[in-house]
Amino acid sequence: MQALNQELSNRVDKEQANSKLLGELVDHSLANVFAADRSFRLLAINRTAQETFKRLRGFVPKVGDYIPQFLSGQQDIKRQLDPLWPRVLAGEAFVQTIALGNSQALRHYEIRYNPLRDAQQQIQGGYLFAYDITERVAEHERLREIENALRQSQKMEAIGQLTGGIAHDFNNLLGSILAALEVATERQAQQRYPEATRLLAIARQDSKRAASMVQRLLAFARQQILIPQTTDVHQLVAGMHDLIKRSLHEDIHFVDQTLADQWLIAIDPPQLESALLNLCINARDAMPLGGELAICCANTPLNQAQARVLDLPAGDYLQIRISDNGIGMTDDTAQRALEPFFTTKPLGQGSGLGLSIVYGFIRQSGGQLQINSAPGHGTRIDLYLPRKSAAIVTPPEPHQPTPAKTECTPRLIMLMEDQVNLRLVIEEVLQELGHDVRTFVDGRSALAACQEGLRPDLLVTDIELPGDIDGRQLAAALPEEVPVLYITGYSEDQADVKPSKHSSVLCKPFSLALLSEQIENLLANLHPPQ
Known part of the structure; x- marks a missing residue:
């Protein structure tokens, strides 16, 4: 009996030593380790996770804490956890990559979720290992750049x-x-x-x-x-x-x-x-x-x-x-x-x-x-x-506009273009259509005219202009209802202007027929002149 007791004692000591060693390993792991029961009470949390919460969130969760309570002010975590936890309690084991924090301090984590089972394999809760992969994600982004x-x-x-x-x-x-x-x-x-x-x-x-x-x-x-x-x-x-x-x-x-x-x-x-x-x-x-x-x-x-x-x-x-x-x-x-x-x-x-x-x-x-x-x-x-195997989509043929034949309602148009010859040609076309045209060579003089009371029905402007006022800035200074036709020597996507019923982009060089059509479309959305 004494020998058996000694053997049993040795086994207990070994089990305790083994458990202690495993606990130390988990406690010092690079992973953030959490375990919770079905009632969302924290059963275990390792030192790494506590240090992470203290450093990034300003508090330290403890065993026995009610998880929804201490996460009530951590909406980014709660939003990610809420749809995943039921999957764990249903017996699913899976890996999820998430991002937490605001855009200035975003952290990326790879999280491994597992159900927590008792000796009879009944699910009593769940546990997770969260690995901080922020540096890895940043390195991938740097390599991509x-x-x-x-x-x-x-x-x-x-x-x-x-x-x-x-x-x-x-x-x-x-x-x-x-x-x-x-x-x-x-x-x-x-x-x-x-x-x-x-x-x-x-x-x-x-x-x-x-x-x-x-x-x-x-x-x-x-x-x-x-x-x-x-x-x-x-x-x-x-x-x-x-x-x-x-x-x-x-x-x-x-x-x-x-x-x-x-x-x-x-x-x-x-x-x-x-x-x-x-x-x-x-x-x-x-x-x-x-x-x-x-x-x-x-x-x-x-x-x-x-x-x-x-x-x-x-x-x-x-x-x-x-x-x-x-x-x-x-x-x-x-x-x-x-x-x-x-x-x-x-x-x-x-x-x-x-x-x-x-x-x-x-x-x-x-x-x-x-x-x-x-x-x-x-x-x-x-x-x-x-x-x-998918069928290719053939792009539509470019639209070839024809010059407008109908007379249009005369409008007051502000024209801003620093290239003299192009400005003269556009002015000629607009006057031929019956409009009253006020021309400017730079944004500063056009802005001054607006501040003095000029209220155009339409702004036709180059985007890039000499001086400190460009076409976008002048458009922003006008009332929101004034439509704008932007002219650019770059491609349409480089112009960084989203076309709408109040704005359009015309890339140089362009046909005069297309110029007339664009102007007619923008003016068609205006109320009739009083």
């Missing part, structure tokens, strides 16, 4: 490559426009009106081409959030022809071998454009003596074995191939080509980020990039992107 900055940097590097070609094309277009206008003026003076009309049409056509080039370049350069969309690669590449050709040497022949009606993919279109353009620029640099650059794509089902080689799930993929017959790469260069900052170009002629950023983007989009190259035999880069 760095990645976006690298993408934008590479995009701007590509635009630098385009600059020479863009300047060349612009000079050609401007030369054509100026020459056509000069000769048209002479033909008008000679009363040779049909020839003058034909020359003016040439100038108008080349002006539209120049405007389209600027808008295309602005759209490409713009920094955007990644937004995957259902995309037809054939249509996307067709829209890139001008950008690609202007980035190549004259002795490089570009061939678009993509086909219509191939599989659609879900991807961010501007980022895919950026990736393809960078691959084309790399191909150009690999063909200093000229050659052929081709882009093609093919529907490619991958079985288990083929997909395993590419580190992809089996399934349907669109394979986009960019190939050149340039100098090619050695095996060592091809193996290192995807490394960040690796480049074979001379110092100052490349960042070494192009292929690595393209690779990262393709992988994020669920695809793969594969390089096949050999010295003297050119390079082939294959992009595998997962098929998207």
Whole structure:
């Protein structure tokens, strides 16, 4: 009996020591640990959780406290806990990531919820382990920002490559426009009106081409959030022809071998454009003596074995191939080509980020990039992107307004535009429509006129103006019911103006018919003049 008692005592001592050790481990854990019964009474709380509450909330919960009572002033916690606790009492174990606190001191937690069962497996309450992952979330955000900055940097590097070609094309277009206008003026003076009309049409056509080039370049350069969309690669590449050709040497022949009606993919279109353009620029640099650059794509089902080689799930993929017959790469260069900052170009002629950023983007989009190259035999880069079965939405054709034919009610219009020639043309159009126009060259003089009693029926203003008063500030100084037509040399989304029945945005260059239509629409919402 004495031996049995001693053995039992030793076991009790070991159990107590084990429980004490477990208690110490839980108490000093990095996790915030809580346990509560079915009546929401706190059964246990570790030291980390008490210190967290004291540091962030200014009080320390204790065993026996009624949870709804001490959380009554902590609405952010209560709001997160209320819908989750019934799931725990129902026997569910799950993980939830939440954010607590205000926007200036937001904390992120990964919380693991579990039901608390007795020896008969009856649920008596629940417990949770809350891990502070704020630093991890912040690090992910920093990495995302760095990645976006690298993408934008590479995009701007590509635009630098385009600059020479863009300047060349612009000079050609401007030369054509100026020459056509000069000769048209002479033909008008000679009363040779049909020839003058034909020359003016040439100038108008080349002006539209120049405007389209600027808008295309602005759209490409713009920094955007990644937004995957259902995309037809054939249509996307067709829209890139001008950008690609202007980035190549004259002795490089570009061939678009993509086909219509191939599989659609879900991807961010501007980022895919950026990736393809960078691959084309790399191909150009690999063909200093000229050659052929081709882009093609093919529907490619991958079985288990083929997909395993590419580190992809089996399934349907669109394979986009960019190939050149340039100098090619050695095996060592091809193996290192995807490394960040690796480049074979001379110092100052490349960042070494192009292929690595393209690779990262393709992988994020669920695809793969594969390089096949050999010295003297050119390079082939294959992009595998997962098929998207949803139908693509074709954007509507741009609306082509016709000049207004009907007479409109005369209104008082304030016009603010610092470009003299454009201001004179707009003023001419507004007066032709029968309106009373007051023109200003800067925001300060326009604001002074309003302060002296000028009350326009409509404000037509450029957004960016010289001086310390811009178009938005002037609009804000006018009565709320005064409609505003904003004019900008940037794209509509960069103007940061939300169109409504009281405001609209007109991007330069614009047709006079569209100007008339916009003004008519804004004035139509006004009350009839008294």
